[in-house]
Amino acid sequence: SASAEAGAEAADxxxxxxxxxxxxxxxxxxxxxKKT
Structure with a gap:
């Protein structure tokens, strides 16, 4: 599923x-x- 693929991007x-x-x-x- 798309959400599973998105989660795999940030597996760490x-x-x-x-x-x-x-x-x-x-x-x-x-x-x-706000900082910049």
Whole structure:
């Protein structure tokens, strides 16, 4: 399935539901954006 393939990309990270991963990703992006 598509979600399994997406999970395989980050096999070194513990699995997280897509929404949780997306939230963390955008939170990190926002933090980085504020720094620069």
């Amino acid at each position: 990270e513990p699995y997280e539901p897509d929404l949780e991963r997306r939230e963390k990703f955008f939170a990190r992006l926002n933090r980085w954006g």
